[in-house]
Amino acid sequence: MDESSAAADSFENGRYKYIHDIHNGPPEAIDVHRIVLQRSSQKKLLIFCFLALLLFASPPFFFFVQQLNLLTTLPWSLLVGGLFVRLLSQKLVKKESVIILPAFGVQLETQYGSGRTIRRFVPISKILKPVLNECVTPVTCYWSLALIIRGEEELMLVFKELYPPVKMLVPIWKAICAAIDVEET
Amino acid sequence: MSEKGKHRILMVSDFFFPNFGGVENHIYYLSQCLIELGHKVVVMTHAYNNRSGVRYMTGGLKVYYVPWKPFLMQNTLPTFYGTLPIIRTILIREKISVVHGHQAFSTLCHEALMHARTMGYKVVFTDHSLYGFADVGSVHMNKVLQFTLADVTQAICVSHTSKENTVLRSGLPPEKVYVIPNAVDTAMFKPAPERLSNNEIVIVVISRLVYRKGADLLVEVIPEVCRLHPNVRFVIGGDGPKRVRLEEMREKHSLQDRVDMLGAVPHANVRSVLITGHIFLNSSLTEAFCIAILEAASCGLLTVSTCVGGVPEVLPDDMIVLAEPDPSDMVQAITKAINILPQIDPETMHLRMKKLYSWHDVARRTETVYDRALRCSSQPLLERLSRYLTCGAWAGKLFCLVMLIDCILWQFLQLWQPDRDIEVVADATLTSFLHEEMSRDSFFFFSGTIDDIS
Numbered sequence: 001m002d003e004s005s006a007a008a009d010s011f012e013n014g015r016y017k018y019i020h021d022i023h024n025g026p027p028e029a030i031d032v033h034r035i036v037l038q039r040s041s042q043k044k045l046l047i048f049c050f051l052a053l054l055l056f057a058s059p060p061f062f063f064f065v066q067q068l069n070l071l072t073t074l075p076w077s078l079l080v081g082g083l084f085v086r087l088l089s090q091k092l093v094k095k096e097s098v099i100i101l102p103a104f105g106v107q108l109e110t111q112y113g114s115g116r117t118i119r120r121f122v123p124i125s126k127i128l129k130p131v132l133n134e135c136v137t138p139v140t141c142y143w144s145l146a147l148i149i150r151g152e153e154e155l156m157l158v159f160k161e162l163y164p165p166v167k168m169l170v171p172i173w174k175a176i177c178a179a180i181d182v183e184e185t
Numbered sequence: 186m187s188e189k190g191k192h193r194i195l196m197v198s199d200f201f202f203p204n205f206g207g208v209e210n211h212i213y214y215l216s217q218c219l220i221e222l223g224h225k226v227v228v229m230t231h232a233y234n235n236r237s238g239v240r241y242m243t244g245g246l247k248v249y250y251v252p253w254k255p256f257l258m259q260n261t262l263p264t265f266y267g268t269l270p271i272i273r274t275i276l277i278r279e280k281i282s283v284v285h286g287h288q289a290f291s292t293l294c295h296e297a298l299m300h301a302r303t304m305g306y307k308v309v310f311t312d313h314s315l316y317g318f319a320d321v322g323s324v325h326m327n328k329v330l331q332f333t334l335a336d337v338t339q340a341i342c343v344s345h346t347s348k349e350n351t352v353l354r355s356g357l358p359p360e361k362v363y364v365i366p367n368a369v370d371t372a373m374f375k376p377a378p379e380r381l382s383n384n385e386i387v388i389v390v391i392s393r394l395v396y397r398k399g400a401d402l403l404v405e406v407i408p409e410v411c412r413l414h415p416n417v418r419f420v421i422g423g424d425g426p427k428r429v430r431l432e433e434m435r436e437k438h439s440l441q442d443r444v445d446m447l448g449a450v451p452h453a454n455v456r457s458v459l460i461t462g463h464i465f466l467n468s469s470l471t472e473a474f475c476i477a478i479l480e481a482a483s484c485g486l487l488t489v490s491t492c493v494g495g496v497p498e499v500l501p502d503d504m505i506v507l508a509e510p511d512p513s514d515m516v517q518a519i520t521k522a523i524n525i526l527p528q529i530d531p532e533t534m535h536l537r538m539k540k541l542y543s544w545h546d547v548a549r550r551t552e553t554v555y556d557r558a559l560r561c562s563s564q565p566l567l568e569r570l571s572r573y574l575t576c577g578a579w580a581g582k583l584f585c586l587v588m589l590i591d592c593i594l595w596q597f598l599q600l601w602q603p604d605r606d607i608e609v610v611a612d613a614t615l616t617s618f619l620h621e622e623m624s625r626d627s628f629f630f631f632s633g634t635i636d637d638i639s
Contacts (some may be wrong), residue, residue, distance in 0.1 A: 014606070134239040134610075138252050139270040141239075141278065143608070166608055 009171065015041045018168040031100040031179075033172045035164045037093060042113070049088055050081075089113035093161040098172055100179050106147075108158055124183050126150050130158070130176040132169060145169045147176070192555050193225045195281045197298070199260050199291035201230040201248065205452055207476050208288050208313050211367055213242075218548030220244045225612065227279050229272075231261045231293060249275060253293070263292040265587065266594055272300045273598060277607040283555050285309045286333075289316065289326065295333045302336050302569070303591045307558045310334060311341040312351045315473045315494050327354045328577075332584050335572050338558040341365050341551065343474040344495030350473070356576070365550045366498070368542040369479040376485030376531035377460035386417045386523055389462030389486065391450060392469070392477060394425030399468030399491060404430050405512035406468070408438045410519050417523070418443050422450035422458050459484040463529075464522050470510055472496050478505065483538045485531020489522045491515070501541075504534060566592065 009020035019034040092113040099107040105123040112118075128148040133155070135144050143166040146155035158172070196216060200208040216226040221244070232238075232250040240248045251271055256262045276284070284301040286294035289312050298308050310333065317323040334340060334355040340362045342348040348362050381387070388410075394400040404427075407419055421431065421444065428446070435444050450458055459465065465481035467490040474495045478488045482504050490496050492507040499505075506525070508518035573584040 136238045136249060136251055136271075138267075139274075141249070141271065141274050 011167075012038065013165060013167075014038070016162065016164050016168060018164070018171075020171065029102070031102075031175050032097060033100075033175065034095055034097045035159065035162055035168060036095040037162060042092060042094070045092060046085065046088060050085070053084065086114070090116065096159050096162050098158055098176075100175055102179050102182060106176060106179070110160055120156075122147060122149070122156065124179065127176070127180055129180070130173050131155070132166065132173055143169055145173055190556065191223050191225070192552075192559070193280055193282045194219065194227070194555065195276065195279065195284045195297075195301075196226060196228045196287065197230070197284060197291075197294050198228075198287035199231055199255065199293045200288055201228055202242075203233055203236065204259060207367070210476070211311075211313065212287055213246075214368070214370065214544040215548055215551060216246050217244055218544045219552070220246060221545070222548055222552060224552070225279075227275070227281070229275060229293075229297065231255055231259075247279075258290075260291060261293045261296075263296065265296070266591060268293065268296045269300050269591070269594055270598060272297050273304060273595070274607055276301065276304065276306060277604055278610050280609055281306065283307050283309060283558060285311065285555075287311050288313050289330050290314070295329060298333050298337065299588070299591060300595075303588065303595050305563060307338045307561065308336075309339045309341065309554060309558055310337045311343070312347060313343055313473060315347060315350045315471050316354060318354065328580060330355045331576050331580070332573070332587075335576055335584070336569050337361070338561050339363065339554050341554060343367050344498045346495040346498065347473040363550070363554050365547055365554070366542070367474050367476050367479070368544045368547050369476060369483050369538065370544065371483050371535065371539045371542070374456050374459070374480050374483035374535075376535050380531065381461075381463060383463070383527065384416065386414070386464065386526065387420060387462040388417060388464045388466050388489075388519070389420045389422070389459055389481070390466045390468070391422040391455060391458060392467070394421075394423050394427040394431065396427065397470055398425075399470050399510065400425065400427035400431065402468040402470075402491070402510060402512060402515065403466075404434045406466075406515050406519070407431075407444060408434060408440065409512065409516045411438070411440055411443050413516065413520065414523060418445070420445045420447065420458065420462060422447040422455070424449040455480065456484060459486060462486055463526055464489060464519070466519070467491065467496070468510070468515065469493060469496075475499055479538070479542060483535055483542075485529070485534045487522050487526060487529050489515070489518050501537075504537075 009018070011018055015038055017036045017038055019036065021032040021034070023030040023032065090112055094111050094113050096111070097109040099109070101107065103124065105121055106127065108120045108122070110118045126149050128150050130145060130147050133144050133146055135142055142163050144163070145158040147158060149156055196212050198208060198212060200206060201212060202209055212228060216228060219226050226246055228246065228248045230248065230250060232252045232254070237250045237252045240250065242248060251268075253261045253268065261268075275281070284297060284306050286298045286308070287310075288294060294310075298310060301308050316326060318327065330351075331354070334351075334357045337357070340351065340357060342351050342362055342364055343366055345364055348359070348364050351357065352359050352362060390403065392398040403421075410417055411419075431446065435441055435446070447458065459481055463486060465478065465486040465488045467475060467478050467488065469475065469491060470493060472494040475490070478490055478496070478499055481488055482500055488500060488505040490505060490507060491510040493510060497507060506518045506522045508514045570585050570588060573588060574581040576584055
């Protein structure tokens with residue numbers, strides 16, 4: 001199967017990077033939109049969590065340490081720190097992708113720092129429309145892309161963990177709209 | 186920001202639709218008329234039950250229902266600094282130029298005005314009610330108002346009486362206060378198509394049956410009037426704690442066939458109740474401005490009202506009969522009104538009201554206030570803090586401290602999430618939506634403007 005992919009578009013802002021690939025291969029062109037959390041952002045998040053842990057856990061930890069020998073506690077603390085970083089990397093999202101397979105459906109992927117990937121597939125016939133929503137929380141307001149699924153009350157969020165800026169969401173929204181239009185005609 | 190002198194206004198209040206009342210109505214009508222004048226208006230209020238998030242109303246009026254739960258009488262929990270992040274986000278993403286807060290009783294309004302001042306925006310406050318000076322609740326409320334109004338750019342009151350009340354309560358210089366009365370939607374409140382016969386005189390009362398609205402006065406007045414005038418009937422719309430007293434009065438004097446109690450009347454049905462009557466009776470004990478009598482006059486009813494607060498300023502002398510809030514005085518006033526009734530022509534009254542009161546006029550006057558507010562110079566922090574110090578020996582220092590902490594929190598927020606990280610929202614243009622048919626593309630009317638930002 002011959003596949004040639006062209007990087008159609010890619011831009012970034014401070015935290016996120018948007019990559020758009022088109023794989024031209026049989027039967028039709030497959031659109032891949034990826035949103036990657038920048039490495040600097042990932043590192044910043046890790047450092048921040050580590051510092052926060054240090055700040056909040058150190059007073060009781062030092063109190064505990066006074067009663068024990070430092071030599072025995074150091075390997076334990078390193079082990080705990082390592083476990084913590086491992087847990088965090090499992091939760092931290094590295095990148096999320098939207099793969100549009102025309103006439104079939106849309107595949108949504110979430111890849112975590114540890115390499116674990118979660119995939120969800122939505123058949124094209126089940127999607128009524130993709131919508132750009134403004135979500136209001138008690139502290140902030142942000143844009144999100146969601147799919148209206150036929151027969152279901154709840155909207156399906158395309159990006160579960162990341163909050164990309166609306167400039168990156170718009171091309172994905174347009175691509176999904178175009179795929180649905182082609183399907184309907 | 187303001188191209189060609191057009192403003193981008195954020196209206197903030199705890200009181201907005203779906204809750205119904207005078208303040209909510211005022212904000213809605215004022216916003217619609219400002220949109221027609223070409224300005225952009227965004228409303229911010231707290232979430233009602235499961236109505237939370239962004240909603241669009243007629244004319245493209247954007248409403249943010251922020252998910253802060255109301256805790257007391259429709260007011261958001263006053264957490265001083267809790268609302269700073271969301272208010273900052275909304276101000277930046279909508280590119281707001283003026284923040285307009287409504288109603289002294291709304292905690293969200295006070296917090297929003299405080300944060301807007303910290304961030305350097307121009308701020309306008311409208312007071313809709315009269316408050317006392319003596320009881321504990323009023324004393325605290327007045328102190329909070331003093332804090333907010335110490336640094337407000339301009340203030341608006343709905344009547345001259347209200348201006349006097351606000352200036353006394355808050356110590357604001359009177360030059361900063363403008364008087365812009367409320368108005369009425371004369372297109373909705375039209376008189377009955379056919380004049381009612383004068384054989385039987387119907388007196389209509391529509392109000393919340395609470396102490397403030399003088400329900401106790403009604404209990405004394407109605408039997409006396411029924412005794413003196415055998416051809417008079419009463420129609421009472423509205424509900425409240427005092428309803429029981431009115432029902433008892435009905436039973437006691439056997440007035441079941443002469444007094445109709447309609448219960449709560451939704452606002453959409455108010456006009457149909459009003460046009461069944463000849464006279465409108467308002468017995469409030471305090472009123473900054475009374476929109477109810479405007480609605481009645483627009484429907485062609487002669488008004489009898491207690492002479493309290495801003496009521497004498499509302500209608501011309503030939504459309505209203507005033508009385509002291511005393512039962513015998515009110516009975517005399519009703520008698521006088523019944524005698525004047527043959528000279529009243531509902532259509533003429535309605536046409537006069539159309540010329541006297543209109544929301545477009547209110548919007549134009551408010552626009553002038555916004556223009557003046559934007560021309561005021563921005564003051565440095567120290568000068569603003571010195572204004573708070575005049576509020577009182579202890580209170581002044583406390584207010585300064587509150588504002589300083591707010592400034593520090595704002596600087597911290599700017600480090601955490603810089604201004605340029607908050608995306609500005611594209612303005613939705615509704616013209617294509619209104620003229621196109623309901624095709625699939627126009628259902629999501631943003632499809633026209635998304636091209637601007639991509």
